[in-house]
Amino acid sequence: MITRKTPLACDVLVAGGGIAGLMAAIAAAEEGASVILAEKANTRRSGSGATGNDHILCYIPEVHGEDPAEWLAEAEASQIGGYNDMDMFRFYVTQIFDRVKQWDSWGIPMRPHGDWEFNGHAKPDHMRIWLKYAGQNQKPILTREALRRGVTILNRTPFHEIVTNRRGEAIGGVCVDLNGEAPAMQVISARSVVLATGHTSRLYTPKTPAWMFNTANCPACSGAGRAAAYRAGARMVNMDLPMHHAGPKYFTRCGKATWIGVYSGLDGKPIGPFVTKPTKELGDLTGDIWMGMFAQKYKAGEPVFMNCRGIAEEDLDYMRWGLSNEGNTGLLDHMEEEGIDLHRHMVEFHQYEPILIGRGIDANVRCETTVPGLYAASEELGNFRADMGGAAVFGYESGRQAALSARTRTEEDAAAAGTVEQCAGLYSAILDREAGPGAPDWREINTAVQQIMTEYCALEVRSERLLSVGLQYIQRIQQKAEQMACTDCHTFMRCLEARDLAQVAELVIRCARERRETRGKHNRVDYTFTNPMNNDKFVTIRQEDGRPVTGWRSKNK
Amino acid sequence: MPPVIDKTKCTGCRTCAAICPLDVFGRQSAGIRVPEIRYPDECWHCNACVLDCPAQAIRLRFPVPTMLLYTDAPAISDG
Ligand code: SF4
Ligand code: SF4
Numbered sequence: 001m002i003t004r005k006t007p008l009a010c011d012v013l014v015a016g017g018g019i020a021g022l023m024a025a026i027a028a029a030e031e032g033a034s035v036i037l038a039e040k041a042n043t044r045r046s047g048s049g050a051t052g053n054d055h056i057l058c059y060i061p062e063v064h065g066e067d068p069a070e071w072l073a074e075a076e077a078s079q080i081g082g083y084n085d086m087d088m089f090r091f092y093v094t095q096i097f098d099r100v101k102q103w104d105s106w107g108i109p110m111r112p113h114g115d116w117e118f119n120g121h122a123k124p125d126h127m128r129i130w131l132k133y134a135g136q137n138q139k140p141i142l143t144r145e146a147l148r149r150g151v152t153i154l155n156r157t158p159f160h161e162i163v164t165n166r167r168g169e170a171i172g173g174v175c176v177d178l179n180g181e182a183p184a185m186q187v188i189s190a191r192s193v194v195l196a197t198g199h200t201s202r203l204y205t206p207k208t209p210a211w212m213f214n215t216a217n218c219p220a221c222s223g224a225g226r227a228a229a230y231r232a233g234a235r236m237v238n239m240d241l242p243m244h245h246a247g248p249k250y251f252t253r254c255g256k257a258t259w260i261g262v263y264s265g266l267d268g269k270p271i272g273p274f275v276t277k278p279t280k281e282l283g284d285l286t287g288d289i290w291m292g293m294f295a296q297k298y299k300a301g302e303p304v305f306m307n308c309r310g311i312a313e314e315d316l317d318y319m320r321w322g323l324s325n326e327g328n329t330g331l332l333d334h335m336e337e338e339g340i341d342l343h344r345h346m347v348e349f350h351q352y353e354p355i356l357i358g359r360g361i362d363a364n365v366r367c368e369t370t371v372p373g374l375y376a377a378s379e380e381l382g383n384f385r386a387d388m389g390g391a392a393v394f395g396y397e398s399g400r401q402a403a404l405s406a407r408t409r410t411e412e413d414a415a416a417a418g419t420v421e422q423c424a425g426l427y428s429a430i431l432d433r434e435a436g437p438g439a440p441d442w443r444e445i446n447t448a449v450q451q452i453m454t455e456y457c458a459l460e461v462r463s464e465r466l467l468s469v470g471l472q473y474i475q476r477i478q479q480k481a482e483q484m485a486c487t488d489c490h491t492f493m494r495c496l497e498a499r500d501l502a503q504v505a506e507l508v509i510r511c512a513r514e515r516r517e518t519r520g521k522h523n524r525v526d527y528t529f530t531n532p533m534n535n536d537k538f539v540t541i542r543q544e545d546g547r548p549v550t551g552w553r554s555k556n557k
Numbered sequence: 558m559p560p561v562i563d564k565t566k567c568t569g570c571r572t573c574a575a576i577c578p579l580d581v582f583g584r585q586s587a588g589i590r591v592p593e594i595r596y597p598d599e600c601w602h603c604n605a606c607v608l609d610c611p612a613q614a615i616r617l618r619f620p621v622p623t624m625l626l627y628t629d630a631p632a633i634s635d636g
C-alpha cells in the first residue's frame with residue numbers, strides 16, 4: 001500500500017526543477033503567487049543544464065540591429081528552426097535579452113570576457129546569434145533565486161499526474177515523495193499547474209545499448225509532462241517529426257557547437273562548405289544543418305571526425321573553457337586520461353538516437369495548453385524550441401502567466417478527485433506486487449520500448465505497415481508495463497518513467513502514421529513525396545472520451 | 558559510468574548522493590560514512606558529484622564501451 005502524505009496547496013505548482021521550472025517558479029513568485037516546485041532529483045544539479053551550458057540563442061538590439069528580421073531568419077534556418085510557431089519566436093525576441101541581463105545580475109556570467117560575445121553555430125559572413133556564457137553554476141544560482149523569492153522546492157519528489165475537475169480544468173497534481181524508506185503519494189492542490197519536465201530521452205535505443213543512460217540530454221527526462229498532459233486531455237503537436245543530436249562517438253554529450261574544428265574525413269579534407277580551418281567565431285555548422293551527414297557518410301564507408309588540427313593554442317583554451325561550462329568536464333577528464341591531444345588527434349563524431357525536443361505539448365504564446373489552468377514550459381513544447389534560451393524565456397513566461405491566471409481561479413481540493421484514487425491504486429499495485437515470472441522490471445519495459453521505436457518508428461524507414469504493427473507491439477508492452485514490480489524508491493521511480501515512455505511512444509507512432517508524406521527525417525518509404533500542401537502544417541493528437549484523435553493544424557506564421 | 562570515491566578523502570558529507578540527477582547513489586543506509594553507489598550503470602557522466610564534492614574525493618570511471626574514438630589528425634587540406 002502506498003503511504004499518503006498530508007496534501008499541500010499553493011497557487012502555482014511547477015512540475016520539474018530544471019532551468020525552465022526554476023524560471024517559472026521565480027516568475028510566479030515575483031507575481032505574488034505561492035509556489036511549490038516538485039523536482040525528481042535536486043534542483044541544484046538536475047536536468048539538461050545540470051552542470052552547465054556555454055551558449056544561448058540571444059538577440060541584442062545593440063549587437064544585431066533594431067530590426068530583428070535578419071536575426072529571426074538566421075535562427076529559423078538553424079537546427080532549432082523549421083517547426084516553430086513564429087508568434088512564439090517573435091515573442092522570444094522581445095524577451096531573451098531581459099532574461100540574459102537578469103541572469104547576469106544574479107551571478108551567472110553572461111559576458112565572462114567583458115562584452116557580449118557571439119560565437120559558434122555560425123555561417124561565414126552571416127549574423128552570429130549564439131551568445132557565449134559561463135553557465136557551470138547556473139542551477140545552484142537559479143535555485144538560490146527561487147528560494148529567495150519564497151518558492152517551496154520539494155526535491156526527490158517527481159511529478160506524475162495532473163488532477164482535473166469535472167470541467168476538465170487543472171486543479172493540482174500528484175507527485176511521489178521519494179525521500180523516505182518507501183515512496184509516499186503527495187497530492188498538491190493548485191490554481192494553475194506548469195509542466196517543465198524537459199525533453200524526452202530514453203525513447204530510442206542509445207548508441208551504447210548496454211549503457212542506457214549514456215545520452216546527450218539528461219536521461220532523467222523521460223516524458224512525464226508529455227504523458228501526463230496527454231492523459232489530462234491536452235493537445236500534443238509535431239510528435240511525428242524526428243529530431244536527433246550529433247556529437248562525439250561513443251561518449252554521448254551535447255555541445256558539438258562548442259568544439260572548434262572542422263568536420264573532416266580520415267584524409268583530413270573538410271566535408272562541409274563552411275570552414276577549412278578551426279575558427280572559434282564559426283565552429284563548423286555542417287553538423288547542425290546537414291542533419292544526414294553522419295549517416296550518409298557512414299553509408300559511403302566514411303567515418304566523420306572533428307578535426308581541430310591547426311587550432312591556435314588560445315582557441316584551444318577557449319574551447320576547453322566552453323566545454324567545461326557546457327557541462328562537459330567529464331569529457332575533458334576522459335580526454336586527458338586517454339591522452340587525446342587535439343593538436344594531433346581527431347575525434348570521431350556520429351549521429352545520436354532521436355529525442356523529443358520541440359515536439360510535445362501544444363501551447364500558445366502565453367504557454368497555455370488546451371487544458372484550462374495547465375501551462376507548458378520550454379522543452380515540453382511541441383511548437384517552439386530554443387533549448388537553453390527557450391527555458392529562460394518560456395520558463396519565465398509560463399510561470400508569470402500561471403500566476404496571473406491563478407488570481408482569477410478558486411482553489412479546489414485536488415485530493416478529493418478520482419484521479420488521486422487511481423494513482424493510489426497504481427502505486428500500491430507496483431509496490432505490493434511480488435517479483436515473479438509475470439512481473440517485469442522497469443528496465444525490461446524501457447528496453448522493449450526502445451527496440452520497437454528504433455525499428456518500427458525509425459529515422460531511416462517508416463511505413464504504414466511498420467508503424468501499424470509497431471503500434472500493436474507498443475500496446476502489448478503497455479499491458480506488460482501494468483504488471484511491473486519494483487524493489488525500492490529508486491526502481492519505483494523508474495517504473496513510472498517506463499510507463500510514461502511507453503505512453504509517449506504510442507503518441508509518436510500514431511502521429512507518424514498520420515503524416516502520409518516524407519518530410520525531413522520522417523522518411524515514409526510508402527509516401528516518398530513531400531507534399532507542398534502540408535508545408536506549414538502540424539500533426540496533432542489529443543485524447544477525447546478515452547480515445548486518441550489525430551488531426552492537423554496550421555503553423556502560426 | 559560509476560563514480561569512484563577515495564575513502565581516505567571522503568568526509569561523509571553526502572553532498573554527492575544528495576545532488577546526483579540520476580540517483581546513482583540510491584538510498585543511503587544510516588551510519589555509513591562513505592556513500593554507497595547502488596546504481597552505477599545509471600550514471601550520466603554529468604560530473605556534478607565530482608564538481609560538488611568538497612573533499613575532491615570523487616573521480617568517474619568511464620566504462621570502455623563509452624570511450625571516445627580517435628585517430629591521428631592529418632592537416633586539414635582544401636584540395
Ligand atoms: S561529496 Fe565527497 S566528501 Fe561528501 S560524501 Fe560524497 S564523496 Fe564523500
Ligand atoms: S556523474 Fe552525475 S550522474 Fe554520475 S554519479 Fe555523478 S552526479 Fe550522478
